[in-house]
Amino acid sequence: MDHDRTAAPLSADEADARARQLISEAYAPRYEVPTSYRDETKPSAYVPTPPVAQPGRPPMSQRATNASVLMLSGSVAALSVGGATSLVLYTLGQVDPVTLAVGGAAPVALVLAAGSLLKAAGRAKAAAAPAEVHNHFTGPVRQETTNVSSQTRGLVARTTNRFDG
Template sequence: MDHDRTAAPLSADEADARARQLITEAYAPPYATPTSHRDETPLPAYGPTPPVAQPGRPPMSQRATDASALMLSGSVAALSVGGATSLVLFTLGQVDPTTLAVAGAGPVALVLAVGSLLRSAGRAKADAHTEHHHHYNGPVRIRQESTTVSSTTKGLFAKNRNDVS
């Protein structure tokens, strides 16, 4: 509705009523049912919210994270050993290929041997405890059986040996 400029100005009560009517019409939805909803409540700082991937390294298990850190540390160590070897070779000017192969394979063989030794020591410690104690109160008529199966795989072509005791 066009407002006639020649008409008399509205009184304060009429202007207030007209303003309220315009505000109500402006904020009233043009449809009967809402099509969206925005929840303005703040999210909790902790709780059952699922994790979200963060920038940087991708999420990994603890074992994968430990292995990754070990590989990064090993690469730094290999870089220093390689740099020192390169400096020695540059200083000497020439090296016998056999000597170079032995010098390059020596540290790797040493690391593999130490790793194998530590693994076998860990297995020996885990297998050392074989006692089982059972305590019963009163008359007991139970038949008890204990079966242990250990499997060993060795060789380039898998050779399985199962010991049942």
């Protein structure tokens, strides 16, 4: 309750009552409900947590990791070949154009030949007959075989799973 400045001044008893009211309001608790809670139960020894990315290379499949390592080592090889070629050209001062073409095409031809050799080896491995399986049983047996083949294609990956069995 606000008082006008033009109102009559308070008596000593009224001023004392008003001061007591203001002091009790100032020291009164602001909230009737608790503002915090402490859980006293013991945490369990094992809590499942989601995986967290670790520092270093980001998590990826084994195939992607192999491709990444292959690209990094290929870039180191290309750097050394380019540096050696630059050093030879610098020391010679001038080079016959035919010699330059042969020197520049040789590493490319080597990489293409190695790539086709690896493809041929991969095709030969894929064409090899699968290992024979011989099972010997005594007594009543129920045997089930399930073959699952997965194929992923496209820039935006689309996976097709086929179950045989």
